[in-house]
Amino acid sequence: MSLLKIKALNKSFKANHVLRGASLELSAGDRHVIIGPNGAGKTTFVNCIYGTIPLDTGEVILEDRAIHMMPSYKRVDLGIGRTFQKNNLFVNLTVTNNVYLALLSTKKYSMKAFKPLMLYEDVLEETDAFLKEWGMADRTDKKVNELSYGEQRVLEIILSLCSNPKILLLDEPTSGMSPSETASTIELIKKIPRSVSIIMIEHDMDVVFSTANKITVLHHGETIMSGKPEEIRGDKMIQEIYFGGGARTHA
Protein backbone atom coordinates (compact mmCIF):
# COMPACT_ATOMS: atom_id res chain seq x y z
CA MET A 1 0.00 0.00 0.00
CA SER A 2 1.27 3.42 -0.78
CA LEU A 3 1.88 5.96 1.92
CA LEU A 4 1.35 9.05 -0.16
CA LYS A 5 -0.57 9.37 -3.42
CA ILE A 6 -0.29 12.51 -5.43
CA LYS A 7 -2.76 12.61 -8.27
CA ALA A 8 -2.81 14.95 -11.25
CA LEU A 9 -1.66 18.20 -9.69
CA ASN A 10 -2.37 21.35 -11.65
CA LYS A 11 -1.05 24.73 -10.76
CA SER A 12 -0.80 27.96 -12.74
CA PHE A 13 0.74 31.24 -11.81
CA LYS A 14 -1.28 33.60 -14.00
CA ALA A 15 -0.50 32.57 -17.60
CA ASN A 16 2.32 30.30 -16.53
CA HIS A 17 1.03 26.74 -16.33
CA VAL A 18 3.64 25.20 -14.05
CA LEU A 19 2.13 21.84 -13.09
CA ARG A 20 0.14 19.90 -15.68
CA GLY A 21 -1.10 16.77 -14.03
CA ALA A 22 2.05 15.80 -12.17
CA SER A 23 1.64 12.59 -10.15
CA LEU A 24 3.68 10.47 -7.80
CA GLU A 25 3.21 7.47 -5.54
CA LEU A 26 5.31 6.92 -2.47
CA SER A 27 5.56 3.67 -0.52
CA ALA A 28 6.79 3.46 3.05
CA GLY A 29 10.56 3.58 3.26
CA ASP A 30 11.04 4.92 -0.27
CA ARG A 31 13.83 7.24 -1.28
CA HIS A 32 12.03 8.87 -4.15
CA VAL A 33 13.98 11.42 -6.14
CA ILE A 34 12.39 13.91 -8.50
CA ILE A 35 14.61 15.07 -11.33
CA GLY A 36 13.98 17.33 -14.27
CA PRO A 37 15.43 20.39 -15.96
CA ASN A 38 15.17 23.88 -14.48
CA GLY A 39 11.63 25.16 -14.68
CA ALA A 40 10.13 21.69 -14.74
CA GLY A 41 8.03 22.55 -11.69
CA LYS A 42 9.89 20.47 -9.12
CA THR A 43 9.86 22.99 -6.29
CA THR A 44 6.27 23.96 -7.03
CA PHE A 45 5.40 20.27 -6.87
CA VAL A 46 6.96 19.97 -3.42
CA ASN A 47 5.36 23.23 -2.27
CA CYS A 48 1.96 21.87 -3.26
CA ILE A 49 2.50 18.63 -1.35
CA TYR A 50 3.59 20.60 1.64
CA GLY A 51 0.88 23.23 1.37
CA THR A 52 3.03 26.33 1.01
CA ILE A 53 0.96 27.23 -2.02
CA PRO A 54 -2.59 26.06 -2.80
CA LEU A 55 -3.19 23.88 -5.81
CA ASP A 56 -5.65 24.52 -8.62
CA THR A 57 -6.78 20.93 -9.06
CA GLY A 58 -5.55 17.51 -8.01
CA GLU A 59 -5.32 15.45 -4.85
CA VAL A 60 -2.72 14.73 -2.20
CA ILE A 61 -3.68 11.69 -0.18
CA LEU A 62 -1.75 10.64 2.91
CA GLU A 63 -2.79 7.21 4.17
CA ASP A 64 -6.33 7.47 2.74
CA ARG A 65 -6.72 10.99 4.00
CA ALA A 66 -6.99 13.92 1.60
CA ILE A 67 -4.69 16.61 2.90
CA HIS A 68 -4.48 19.03 -0.02
CA MET A 69 -6.95 21.46 1.52
CA MET A 70 -5.20 21.66 4.90
CA PRO A 71 -2.91 24.48 6.00
CA SER A 72 0.78 23.58 6.24
CA TYR A 73 0.98 23.42 10.00
CA LYS A 74 -1.70 20.72 10.09
CA ARG A 75 0.12 18.72 7.45
CA VAL A 76 3.21 18.92 9.64
CA ASP A 77 1.17 17.45 12.47
CA LEU A 78 0.14 14.56 10.25
CA GLY A 79 3.76 13.77 9.50
CA ILE A 80 5.07 15.78 6.59
CA GLY A 81 8.36 17.58 7.13
CA ARG A 82 10.54 19.47 4.73
CA THR A 83 13.79 21.24 4.15
CA PHE A 84 14.24 24.18 1.86
CA GLN A 85 16.29 24.80 -1.25
CA LYS A 86 17.93 27.76 0.43
CA ASN A 87 18.76 27.46 4.10
CA ASN A 88 15.76 28.52 6.08
CA LEU A 89 16.84 28.70 9.70
CA PHE A 90 16.71 31.08 12.64
CA VAL A 91 20.05 32.66 11.83
CA ASN A 92 20.30 34.93 14.86
CA LEU A 93 19.48 32.19 17.35
CA THR A 94 21.85 29.54 18.64
CA VAL A 95 21.89 26.00 17.30
CA THR A 96 20.25 24.68 20.46
CA ASN A 97 17.51 27.30 20.29
CA ASN A 98 16.80 26.26 16.72
CA VAL A 99 16.32 22.68 17.83
CA TYR A 100 14.25 23.77 20.87
CA LEU A 101 11.83 25.55 18.57
CA ALA A 102 11.43 22.44 16.46
CA LEU A 103 10.93 20.14 19.46
CA LEU A 104 8.52 22.45 21.28
CA SER A 105 6.21 22.27 18.31
CA THR A 106 6.39 18.48 18.10
CA LYS A 107 5.78 18.02 21.80
CA LYS A 108 2.88 20.46 21.84
CA TYR A 109 4.56 22.64 24.43
CA SER A 110 4.60 25.60 22.12
CA MET A 111 1.67 27.38 23.74
CA LYS A 112 2.89 27.04 27.34
CA ALA A 113 3.52 30.44 28.86
CA PHE A 114 4.08 30.01 32.57
CA LYS A 115 7.04 27.68 32.91
CA PRO A 116 10.51 28.62 31.72
CA LEU A 117 11.75 26.61 28.77
CA MET A 118 14.84 25.60 30.74
CA LEU A 119 12.67 23.50 33.07
CA TYR A 120 11.38 21.23 30.28
CA GLU A 121 13.92 18.49 30.84
CA ASP A 122 12.70 16.23 28.05
CA VAL A 123 13.20 18.98 25.49
CA LEU A 124 16.72 19.69 26.73
CA GLU A 125 17.66 16.02 26.73
CA GLU A 126 16.29 15.29 23.28
CA THR A 127 18.01 18.36 21.88
CA ASP A 128 21.32 17.10 23.24
CA ALA A 129 20.66 13.65 21.82
CA PHE A 130 19.80 15.00 18.36
CA LEU A 131 22.84 17.24 18.20
CA LYS A 132 25.14 14.44 19.33
CA GLU A 133 23.70 11.95 16.90
CA TRP A 134 24.17 14.29 13.94
CA GLY A 135 27.64 15.41 14.94
CA MET A 136 26.80 18.94 16.01
CA ALA A 137 27.49 18.55 19.72
CA ASP A 138 30.36 21.04 19.66
CA ARG A 139 28.31 23.67 17.86
CA THR A 140 25.48 24.05 20.37
CA ASP A 141 26.07 27.63 21.52
CA LYS A 142 27.07 29.00 18.14
CA LYS A 143 24.66 31.26 16.34
CA VAL A 144 23.50 29.76 13.07
CA ASN A 145 25.09 32.54 11.03
CA GLU A 146 28.46 31.52 12.44
CA LEU A 147 28.14 27.98 11.05
CA SER A 148 29.53 26.87 7.72
CA TYR A 149 27.10 26.40 4.87
CA GLY A 150 27.35 22.63 5.09
CA GLU A 151 26.67 22.67 8.83
CA GLN A 152 23.62 24.80 8.23
CA ARG A 153 22.35 22.22 5.75
CA VAL A 154 22.78 19.54 8.41
CA LEU A 155 20.83 21.65 10.87
CA GLU A 156 18.08 21.99 8.26
CA ILE A 157 17.75 18.23 8.21
CA ILE A 158 17.88 17.96 12.01
CA LEU A 159 15.07 20.48 12.38
CA SER A 160 12.86 18.69 9.90
CA LEU A 161 13.47 15.37 11.66
CA CYS A 162 12.44 16.81 15.02
CA SER A 163 8.78 16.68 14.04
CA ASN A 164 8.95 12.87 13.65
CA PRO A 165 7.88 13.04 10.04
CA LYS A 166 6.61 10.03 8.14
CA ILE A 167 7.54 11.78 4.93
CA LEU A 168 10.43 14.16 4.50
CA LEU A 169 10.57 16.51 1.55
CA LEU A 170 14.16 17.46 0.76
CA ASP A 171 14.44 20.33 -1.70
CA GLU A 172 17.91 20.13 -3.23
CA PRO A 173 19.78 19.18 -0.07
CA THR A 174 23.17 19.53 -1.77
CA SER A 175 22.62 22.79 -3.63
CA GLY A 176 25.59 25.11 -3.30
CA MET A 177 27.79 22.51 -1.61
CA SER A 178 31.40 21.66 -2.25
CA PRO A 179 32.15 18.08 -3.44
CA SER A 180 33.27 17.01 0.01
CA GLU A 181 30.22 18.54 1.67
CA THR A 182 28.07 16.78 -0.93
CA ALA A 183 29.71 13.47 -0.09
CA SER A 184 29.00 13.89 3.62
CA THR A 185 25.42 14.93 2.87
CA ILE A 186 24.92 11.67 0.98
CA GLU A 187 26.07 9.83 4.11
CA LEU A 188 23.68 11.95 6.13
CA ILE A 189 20.72 11.15 3.93
CA LYS A 190 21.59 7.47 4.13
CA LYS A 191 21.60 7.80 7.91
CA ILE A 192 17.99 8.97 8.03
CA PRO A 193 16.02 6.01 9.46
CA ARG A 194 13.90 3.95 7.09
CA SER A 195 10.79 4.83 9.07
CA VAL A 196 11.03 8.17 7.35
CA SER A 197 10.17 8.08 3.67
CA ILE A 198 11.81 10.68 1.52
CA ILE A 199 10.81 12.70 -1.51
CA MET A 200 13.85 14.57 -2.73
CA ILE A 201 14.54 17.05 -5.49
CA GLU A 202 18.11 16.74 -6.69
CA HIS A 203 20.26 17.88 -9.60
CA ASP A 204 23.48 16.11 -8.76
CA MET A 205 23.36 12.70 -10.45
CA ASP A 206 25.90 11.24 -8.00
CA VAL A 207 23.53 12.03 -5.17
CA VAL A 208 20.52 10.79 -7.13
CA PHE A 209 21.94 7.39 -7.98
CA SER A 210 23.56 6.78 -4.61
CA THR A 211 20.40 7.46 -2.61
CA ALA A 212 17.32 6.83 -4.75
CA ASN A 213 15.36 3.64 -4.97
CA LYS A 214 12.80 5.32 -7.21
CA ILE A 215 13.06 8.21 -9.60
CA THR A 216 10.39 10.38 -11.13
CA VAL A 217 11.17 12.59 -14.08
CA LEU A 218 9.27 15.83 -14.28
CA HIS A 219 9.19 17.80 -17.51
CA HIS A 220 7.05 20.87 -18.17
CA GLY A 221 4.97 20.05 -15.14
CA GLU A 222 4.19 16.51 -16.25
CA THR A 223 5.39 13.22 -14.88
CA ILE A 224 6.95 11.70 -17.96
CA MET A 225 8.46 8.68 -16.29
CA SER A 226 8.64 7.01 -12.92
CA GLY A 227 10.61 3.94 -12.01
CA LYS A 228 13.67 2.30 -10.51
CA PRO A 229 17.05 4.01 -11.01
CA GLU A 230 18.25 1.32 -13.44
CA GLU A 231 15.20 1.82 -15.65
CA ILE A 232 15.66 5.57 -15.70
CA ARG A 233 19.36 5.31 -16.37
CA GLY A 234 18.75 2.80 -19.13
CA ASP A 235 16.02 4.74 -20.86
CA LYS A 236 17.23 6.16 -24.14
CA MET A 237 14.93 9.17 -24.23
CA ILE A 238 15.74 10.23 -20.69
CA GLN A 239 19.43 9.87 -21.43
CA GLU A 240 19.09 12.05 -24.49
CA ILE A 241 17.29 14.82 -22.70
CA TYR A 242 18.81 14.88 -19.25
CA PHE A 243 22.14 13.20 -19.23
CA GLY A 244 23.37 14.78 -22.43
CA GLY A 245 24.00 11.52 -24.26
CA GLY A 246 25.56 9.51 -21.48
CA ALA A 247 27.83 12.17 -20.04
CA ARG A 248 27.33 12.62 -16.31
CA THR A 249 26.51 16.28 -16.09
CA HIS A 250 23.94 18.30 -14.27
CA ALA A 251 20.48 17.42 -15.33
Next chain:
Amino acid sequence: MKSTILTIFLLVAAVFVLPFLMSPFLVYMITEVLIMGIFAMSLGLIMGFGGLHSLGHSAFFGLGAYTVVVLSQMVSSIYVLLLVAILIACAFAFVTGLIAIRSKGIFFLMLTFAFTQMLYLIFSQSGYWGGADGLGTSIKPNLGFVELTSPLSLFYLIGGFFILSYLLLRLFVNSPLGTGLQGVMENENRMIALGYNVRNYKVIAYIVAGGFAGLAGGLYAFKTQFASPDLFGVHMAATVIIMVYIGGMGTLFGPVLGAGIYIFLQNYVSTMTDRWSLIMGLIFIALVLFNRGGALHLIQLLIGKVSSYKLNVAKSKGVSLNELAKNKGTE
Protein backbone atom coordinates in the same frame (compact mmCIF):
# COMPACT_ATOMS: atom_id res chain seq x y z
CA MET B 1 17.33 30.50 38.37
CA LYS B 2 19.91 32.09 40.65
CA SER B 3 20.07 35.19 38.49
CA THR B 4 16.30 35.55 38.63
CA ILE B 5 16.26 35.49 42.42
CA LEU B 6 19.13 37.96 42.47
CA THR B 7 17.27 40.25 40.08
CA ILE B 8 14.13 40.14 42.20
CA PHE B 9 16.13 40.89 45.30
CA LEU B 10 17.96 43.81 43.68
CA LEU B 11 14.76 45.28 42.28
CA VAL B 12 12.90 45.05 45.59
CA ALA B 13 15.86 46.49 47.47
CA ALA B 14 16.23 49.33 44.98
CA VAL B 15 12.56 50.26 45.16
CA PHE B 16 12.63 50.11 48.94
CA VAL B 17 15.81 52.10 49.47
CA LEU B 18 15.60 54.72 46.74
CA PRO B 19 13.13 57.09 48.49
CA PHE B 20 15.48 57.41 51.47
CA LEU B 21 18.31 58.58 49.25
CA MET B 22 16.46 61.01 47.06
CA SER B 23 14.52 64.24 47.09
CA PRO B 24 10.73 64.04 46.91
CA PHE B 25 10.85 65.46 43.40
CA LEU B 26 13.14 62.68 42.29
CA VAL B 27 10.85 60.09 43.86
CA TYR B 28 7.96 61.62 41.96
CA MET B 29 9.93 61.45 38.74
CA ILE B 30 10.96 57.84 39.26
CA THR B 31 7.32 56.98 39.86
CA GLU B 32 6.74 58.22 36.33
CA VAL B 33 9.75 56.29 35.05
CA LEU B 34 8.33 53.09 36.53
CA ILE B 35 4.94 53.64 34.91
CA MET B 36 6.45 54.47 31.55
CA GLY B 37 8.82 51.56 32.14
CA ILE B 38 5.91 49.11 32.25
CA PHE B 39 4.49 50.79 29.16
CA ALA B 40 7.80 50.65 27.27
CA MET B 41 8.43 47.03 28.34
CA SER B 42 5.08 46.02 26.90
CA LEU B 43 5.93 47.66 23.57
CA GLY B 44 9.43 46.18 23.79
CA LEU B 45 7.81 42.76 24.04
CA ILE B 46 6.13 42.97 20.65
CA MET B 47 8.86 45.05 18.99
CA GLY B 48 11.98 43.35 20.30
CA PHE B 49 10.68 39.80 20.64
CA GLY B 50 7.88 39.70 18.11
CA GLY B 51 9.10 42.04 15.37
CA LEU B 52 5.81 43.93 15.46
CA HIS B 53 6.54 47.64 15.15
CA SER B 54 3.46 49.40 16.39
CA LEU B 55 2.74 53.11 16.20
CA GLY B 56 -0.49 52.59 18.05
CA HIS B 57 0.61 51.27 21.39
CA SER B 58 -0.62 54.39 23.15
CA ALA B 59 -4.19 53.17 22.47
CA PHE B 60 -3.94 50.66 25.30
CA PHE B 61 -2.28 53.11 27.64
CA GLY B 62 -5.01 55.67 26.98
CA LEU B 63 -7.78 53.11 27.35
CA GLY B 64 -6.31 52.02 30.68
CA ALA B 65 -6.14 55.59 31.93
CA TYR B 66 -9.65 56.49 30.77
CA THR B 67 -11.08 53.31 32.26
CA VAL B 68 -9.70 54.16 35.70
CA VAL B 69 -10.73 57.81 35.54
CA VAL B 70 -14.25 57.12 34.29
CA LEU B 71 -14.94 54.17 36.57
CA SER B 72 -13.45 55.87 39.62
CA GLN B 73 -16.68 57.85 39.84
CA MET B 74 -18.44 54.61 40.68
CA VAL B 75 -15.88 52.20 42.13
CA SER B 76 -13.04 52.85 44.51
CA SER B 77 -11.29 49.47 44.74
CA ILE B 78 -7.96 49.57 42.93
CA TYR B 79 -8.24 45.87 42.09
CA VAL B 80 -11.49 46.30 40.20
CA LEU B 81 -10.30 49.47 38.48
CA LEU B 82 -7.00 48.05 37.26
CA LEU B 83 -8.50 44.70 36.33
CA VAL B 84 -11.15 46.36 34.18
CA ALA B 85 -8.48 48.62 32.66
CA ILE B 86 -6.40 45.59 31.72
CA LEU B 87 -9.38 43.68 30.37
CA ILE B 88 -10.56 46.55 28.19
CA ALA B 89 -7.05 47.04 26.83
CA CYS B 90 -6.78 43.31 26.12
CA ALA B 91 -10.14 43.27 24.39
CA PHE B 92 -9.15 46.18 22.17
CA ALA B 93 -5.83 44.47 21.45
CA PHE B 94 -7.65 41.27 20.51
CA VAL B 95 -10.02 42.95 18.06
CA THR B 96 -7.51 45.28 16.42
CA GLY B 97 -4.75 42.68 16.64
CA LEU B 98 -6.69 40.16 14.58
CA ILE B 99 -6.97 42.73 11.82
CA ALA B 100 -3.56 44.41 12.05
CA ILE B 101 -1.55 41.18 12.36
CA ARG B 102 -2.52 40.21 8.81
CA SER B 103 -0.12 42.81 7.51
CA LYS B 104 3.57 43.34 8.14
CA GLY B 105 6.13 46.09 8.43
CA ILE B 106 5.01 49.55 7.46
CA PHE B 107 1.44 48.38 6.84
CA PHE B 108 1.17 46.99 10.34
CA LEU B 109 2.56 50.26 11.65
CA MET B 110 0.01 52.33 9.73
CA LEU B 111 -2.90 50.09 10.72
CA THR B 112 -2.10 50.29 14.42
CA PHE B 113 -1.66 54.03 14.02
CA ALA B 114 -5.07 54.29 12.34
CA PHE B 115 -6.80 52.44 15.17
CA THR B 116 -5.26 54.75 17.71
CA GLN B 117 -6.23 57.83 15.74
CA MET B 118 -9.75 56.46 15.69
CA LEU B 119 -9.75 56.40 19.48
CA TYR B 120 -8.28 59.91 19.54
CA LEU B 121 -11.17 61.19 17.44
CA ILE B 122 -13.81 59.34 19.44
CA PHE B 123 -12.50 60.60 22.76
CA SER B 124 -11.83 64.17 21.68
CA GLN B 125 -15.06 64.67 19.70
CA SER B 126 -17.59 62.93 21.88
CA GLY B 127 -19.53 64.80 24.54
CA TYR B 128 -18.89 62.14 27.17
CA TRP B 129 -15.70 61.85 29.17
CA GLY B 130 -14.75 65.50 28.91
CA GLY B 131 -14.19 65.67 25.16
CA ALA B 132 -11.02 67.41 24.02
CA ASP B 133 -10.35 68.84 27.48
CA GLY B 134 -9.98 65.45 29.07
CA LEU B 135 -11.44 64.21 32.30
CA GLY B 136 -10.20 64.64 35.85
CA THR B 137 -10.89 62.62 38.94
CA SER B 138 -9.76 62.46 42.50
CA ILE B 139 -8.97 58.89 43.33
CA LYS B 140 -6.58 57.45 45.83
CA PRO B 141 -5.41 53.86 45.51
CA ASN B 142 -7.67 51.91 47.84
CA LEU B 143 -6.17 48.54 48.66
CA GLY B 144 -9.20 47.46 50.67
CA PHE B 145 -7.44 47.53 54.04
CA VAL B 146 -5.71 50.87 53.56
CA GLU B 147 -6.01 53.91 51.33
CA LEU B 148 -2.71 55.23 50.05
CA THR B 149 -2.52 58.99 50.16
CA SER B 150 1.12 60.07 50.25
CA PRO B 151 3.34 60.30 47.13
CA LEU B 152 5.71 57.88 48.84
CA SER B 153 3.10 55.17 49.23
CA LEU B 154 2.12 55.69 45.59
CA PHE B 155 5.75 55.16 44.68
CA TYR B 156 5.86 51.87 46.57
CA LEU B 157 2.58 50.75 45.04
CA ILE B 158 3.79 51.46 41.52
CA GLY B 159 7.17 49.99 42.30
CA GLY B 160 5.39 46.79 43.32
CA PHE B 161 3.42 46.70 40.10
CA PHE B 162 6.58 47.37 38.14
CA ILE B 163 8.42 44.44 39.70
CA LEU B 164 5.41 42.19 39.20
CA SER B 165 5.12 43.21 35.54
CA TYR B 166 8.82 42.72 34.96
CA LEU B 167 8.73 39.22 36.43
CA LEU B 168 5.61 38.19 34.55
CA LEU B 169 7.01 39.48 31.27
CA ARG B 170 10.31 37.78 31.95
CA LEU B 171 8.49 34.52 32.59
CA PHE B 172 6.60 35.01 29.35
CA VAL B 173 9.72 35.73 27.34
CA ASN B 174 11.56 32.69 28.71
CA SER B 175 8.64 30.30 28.30
CA PRO B 176 8.13 28.11 25.24
CA LEU B 177 5.58 30.64 24.04
CA GLY B 178 8.09 33.48 24.27
CA THR B 179 10.75 31.43 22.54
CA GLY B 180 8.26 30.69 19.80
CA LEU B 181 7.54 34.37 19.47
CA GLN B 182 11.20 35.08 18.82
CA GLY B 183 11.17 32.31 16.26
CA VAL B 184 8.27 33.99 14.49
CA MET B 185 10.19 37.26 14.40
CA GLU B 186 13.33 35.56 13.13
CA ASN B 187 11.81 33.42 10.42
CA GLU B 188 8.08 33.17 10.02
CA ASN B 189 8.14 30.69 7.13
CA ARG B 190 10.32 28.28 9.00
CA MET B 191 7.98 28.43 11.99
CA ILE B 192 5.12 27.45 9.73
CA ALA B 193 7.26 24.62 8.39
CA LEU B 194 7.81 23.45 11.96
CA GLY B 195 4.08 23.23 12.50
CA TYR B 196 3.46 26.46 14.37
CA ASN B 197 0.30 28.46 13.92
CA VAL B 198 2.14 31.73 13.54
CA ARG B 199 -0.86 34.02 13.69
CA ASN B 200 -1.84 32.84 17.18
CA TYR B 201 1.61 33.78 18.45
CA LYS B 202 1.42 37.30 17.19
CA VAL B 203 -2.12 37.82 18.44
CA ILE B 204 -1.29 36.46 21.90
CA ALA B 205 1.81 38.64 22.18
CA TYR B 206 -0.19 41.62 21.01
CA ILE B 207 -2.87 40.97 23.65
CA VAL B 208 -0.32 40.49 26.43
CA ALA B 209 1.46 43.69 25.43
CA GLY B 210 -1.88 45.49 25.28
CA GLY B 211 -2.79 44.27 28.75
CA PHE B 212 0.42 45.53 30.33
CA ALA B 213 0.10 48.85 28.52
CA GLY B 214 -3.44 49.05 29.91
CA LEU B 215 -2.07 48.45 33.40
CA ALA B 216 0.51 51.20 32.89
CA GLY B 217 -2.25 53.54 31.72
CA GLY B 218 -4.37 52.69 34.76
CA LEU B 219 -1.47 53.42 37.12
CA TYR B 220 -0.80 56.63 35.24
CA ALA B 221 -4.36 57.76 36.00
CA PHE B 222 -3.75 57.12 39.70
CA LYS B 223 -0.67 59.29 39.53
CA THR B 224 -1.97 62.20 37.43
CA GLN B 225 -5.69 62.00 38.36
CA PHE B 226 -6.39 62.88 34.76
CA ALA B 227 -6.95 61.40 31.31
CA SER B 228 -6.99 63.35 28.08
CA PRO B 229 -7.31 62.43 24.40
CA ASP B 230 -3.63 63.36 24.00
CA LEU B 231 -2.84 59.97 25.48
CA PHE B 232 -3.96 58.56 22.12
CA GLY B 233 -1.92 61.10 20.16
CA VAL B 234 0.98 60.55 17.79
CA HIS B 235 3.33 62.13 20.29
CA MET B 236 2.62 59.54 22.95
CA ALA B 237 2.95 56.65 20.49
CA ALA B 238 6.24 57.99 19.16
CA THR B 239 7.60 58.72 22.65
CA VAL B 240 7.26 55.13 23.73
CA ILE B 241 8.89 53.87 20.52
CA ILE B 242 11.82 56.21 21.17
CA MET B 243 12.08 54.87 24.72
CA VAL B 244 12.31 51.32 23.42
CA TYR B 245 14.89 52.27 20.81
CA ILE B 246 17.21 54.29 22.99
CA GLY B 247 17.01 51.75 25.80
CA GLY B 248 17.67 48.72 23.67
CA MET B 249 15.41 46.39 21.73
CA GLY B 250 15.32 42.66 22.26
CA THR B 251 15.63 42.92 26.04
CA LEU B 252 13.08 43.62 28.74
CA PHE B 253 15.19 45.95 30.80
CA GLY B 254 16.33 48.04 27.84
CA PRO B 255 13.00 49.81 27.34
CA VAL B 256 12.87 50.61 31.08
CA LEU B 257 16.30 52.18 30.83
CA GLY B 258 15.07 54.08 27.77
CA ALA B 259 12.08 55.38 29.72
CA GLY B 260 14.44 56.49 32.47
CA ILE B 261 16.79 58.30 30.12
CA TYR B 262 13.92 59.97 28.30
CA ILE B 263 12.17 61.23 31.41
CA PHE B 264 15.38 62.39 33.10
CA LEU B 265 16.39 64.34 30.02
CA GLN B 266 12.92 65.76 29.71
CA ASN B 267 13.00 66.98 33.29
CA TYR B 268 16.59 68.14 33.64
CA VAL B 269 17.53 69.40 30.21
CA SER B 270 14.26 71.28 29.96
CA THR B 271 15.29 73.34 32.99
CA MET B 272 18.36 74.45 31.04
CA THR B 273 16.94 74.90 27.58
CA ASP B 274 13.58 74.76 25.84
CA ARG B 275 15.18 72.78 23.06
CA TRP B 276 15.51 69.62 25.10
CA SER B 277 13.87 67.56 22.40
CA LEU B 278 16.71 68.58 20.07
CA ILE B 279 19.16 66.87 22.41
CA MET B 280 16.86 63.87 22.69
CA GLY B 281 16.73 63.73 18.90
CA LEU B 282 20.52 63.82 18.57
CA ILE B 283 20.89 60.99 21.08
CA PHE B 284 18.27 59.02 19.21
CA ILE B 285 20.00 59.52 15.87
CA ALA B 286 23.39 58.65 17.31
CA LEU B 287 22.09 55.43 18.84
CA VAL B 288 20.27 54.35 15.70
CA LEU B 289 23.34 55.07 13.55
CA PHE B 290 26.07 53.69 15.75
CA ASN B 291 24.57 51.34 18.28
CA ARG B 292 21.37 49.52 17.40
CA GLY B 293 21.42 47.71 20.71
CA GLY B 294 20.64 50.95 22.51
CA ALA B 295 21.89 52.26 25.83
CA LEU B 296 21.74 48.87 27.54
CA HIS B 297 24.02 47.37 24.93
CA LEU B 298 26.38 50.33 25.34
CA ILE B 299 26.59 49.67 29.07
CA GLN B 300 27.18 45.97 28.47
CA LEU B 301 29.95 46.88 26.04
CA LEU B 302 31.59 49.08 28.64
CA ILE B 303 31.38 46.37 31.29
CA GLY B 304 32.79 43.93 28.75
CA LYS B 305 35.67 46.31 27.99
CA VAL B 306 36.45 46.67 31.67
CA SER B 307 36.40 42.94 32.33
CA SER B 308 38.46 42.17 29.22
CA TYR B 309 40.91 44.83 30.41
CA LYS B 310 41.09 43.07 33.77
CA LEU B 311 41.61 39.82 31.89
CA ASN B 312 44.52 41.29 29.97
CA VAL B 313 46.07 42.63 33.15
CA ALA B 314 45.67 39.21 34.73
CA LYS B 315 47.24 37.54 31.71
CA SER B 316 50.23 39.86 31.79
CA LYS B 317 50.69 38.99 35.44
CA GLY B 318 50.72 35.34 34.47
CA VAL B 319 47.46 34.30 36.08
CA SER B 320 45.86 31.55 34.06
CA LEU B 321 42.37 31.96 32.70
CA ASN B 322 41.13 28.95 34.61
CA GLU B 323 42.17 30.43 37.91
CA LEU B 324 40.48 33.67 37.02
CA ALA B 325 37.27 31.83 36.19
CA LYS B 326 37.50 29.92 39.47
CA ASN B 327 37.94 33.11 41.41
CA LYS B 328 34.99 34.63 39.63
CA GLY B 329 32.88 31.64 40.60
CA THR B 330 33.76 31.90 44.27
CA GLU B 331 33.40 35.63 44.57
